[in-house]
Amino acid sequence: MADKHPSRPSNPNVSVDCVVFGFDEEQLKVLLIEQRTSGDFAPQLALPGDLVLQDENLDESATRILKELTHLEGIYLKQFRAFGDPDRVNNLKDKEWLRTVRENPDARVITVAYYSLVKMEAYRPEAASFAGKVIWQNVSEIPELGFDHNKIVNEALARLREEFEFKNIAFELLPKKFTLTMLQKLHEIVLGVQLDKRNFRKKLKKSDTLQPLDEKQSGVDHKPAQLFKYSSGKK
Amino acid sequence: MADKHPSRPSNPNVSVDCVVFGFDEEQLKVLLIEQRTSGDFAPQLALPGDLVLQDENLDESATRILKELTHLEGIYLKQFRAFGDPDRVNNLKDKEWLRTVRENPDARVITVAYYSLVKMEAYRPEAASFAGKVIWQNVSEIPELGFDHNKIVNEALARLREEFEFKNIAFELLPKKFTLTMLQKLHEIVLGVQLDKRNFRKKLKKSDTLQPLDEKQSGVDHKPAQLFKYSSGKK
C-alpha cells in the first residue's frame, strides 16, 4: 500500500487517452474499445488509453497506445488537457484494465488526453488481441464509459468545435487530399450547422490556404470534383 | 535506481508549474522565483512549481503551490498543457529544487502547466521562506530558466494571446472591477497592438457582457472613469 499521507507527493501512474473522432458524409463518431479484463467483470466501453512508458514523451506515448489498441497509424494527435482528480480511477475493473494492478496498484492515475479527427473510411481500426473490439460510436449516442471518459469525450468535442469555429479550418486534423464538398460536409457535421456552398468556397479562397492538385475525385457516378491539399501561404 | 526497462510504465513524478502574467499600464511580465537549493548551486530563475500531492486534484495543486511559493491567492489558474519529455528534468539542481531527490529521485517528471493574468499592483507576491525571492520579469526579456520553463512560458503566452484574439475578452482572467481604458490597455499590451478607443468600446457594447457599477475610479487627478464588472447576458 502506497503512503497516503496528504503532504507527500503522489508519484501517480500517468496514462494517455485518445479521443479519435471519425467522420463520414453524415456522422461524427468516436472510437471506443470494449474492455475485457482477465477478471470476471462485464465488458465496458472506454477510450483507447494506457500507461505512459519510461522512455517516451507524451506524444509518442499517445501514438504508440493508439496503434497498440486499434492498429491505427499515421494520425495526428493533439494533446488538449490533463485530467487528475485523485479518485478518477477508483475501481478494480478500471485498474485491472490499465495494468495498474500489476505495477502500482494503489496510486492514483493522472491522464493526458489527446484528440484527433479521421475519415472513417480511410482508417480501419482493429482491436488488439487482448482488447475486446473497437467500435465507432456516434457522438450523440455515447453510453456510460469507464473511468471519467465521458467527461474527456465531452471536453474533446468542445475543443474540436472551437478549433473549427475560431481557426476556421483545422488543417492538422484533415486528410491530405480532399474535395471542397467533403470539407464543407465535415464542417457541417462537426459544428452541427448548414453552410452555403458558394459562401463557404469564397471564404476558403480568400484564406489562400488550399492548393488544387493535378487529380480529381474518382469512383463517383457524377462529375468528379477537384482534389485539394492544404498549403500555408500561396503556391 | 528505478527500473528503466523501456516496456514498463514510468510511474513518474508529476508537478504543476504556474505561468502568472502580471500587467500594469505599460508592460506584461511573468512571475518567476529564484531557486536557492540546499546544495551549492548558483541560484537560477524558474516558474513557481512543485510536485502534486496525493489527495489533491490538479487545479487544487496549482492553487496551493502558487500560494506556498509566492503567497498569491484568489487567482484563477487555467490549465493549458502537460509537458512530458522523458529528460525534461535532467540535472541534479532541478531535481533538488523539486524535492524529487528525497522522494523518487530517478523517475522522470511530467508537469502540468497553468497560466493566469493579474493586475500587478493588486497582488504583491512574497517569496516563501525556502525560496530565494520572487520577481516580475518582462515577457520580452526572459532569461534562460530552469527545466524546460522557457518553452512553457512561450506556450503560455501564445495561449494567452489566442484567448484575447479569438474569444475577444478573457473575462476569467480579468480583475473584478475595471475601467474601459484599463481593459483596452490590457488588450494592447497582451496583443502588442494599438486599438481605437471608440471602436473598442463599440465592440464591447455589442458583446453585452459588461455591467456598469455604482462606482467610479478614485485616486486619479482627472475625470474619473466608470467602473465595470463582467456579466454574462444582460442586466
Add this chain to the structure above:
DNA sequence: ATGACTAAGTGTACAAAATACACTAAGATT
C-alpha cells in the same frame, strides 16, 4: 449516340461588422 441523372462549380445584390477619425465633458490642481 442520346437523354437523364447527379453533384460540381460559379457571381451578384444586400446586410452586418470593422475601421478611420476629432471634439466635448468632468473632475483635479493651481
Add this chain to the structure above:
DNA sequence: AATCTTAGTGTATTTTGTACACTTAGTCAT
C-alpha cells in the same frame, strides 16, 4: 477662473458575411 488630463461619444467608408439559382462535366441506362 483657468489649466490640465483623461473620459466619453457618432458618422462615413470599407470590408466581410449572407442569401440566393443556374450551367457544366461526367456517369449510367437505353
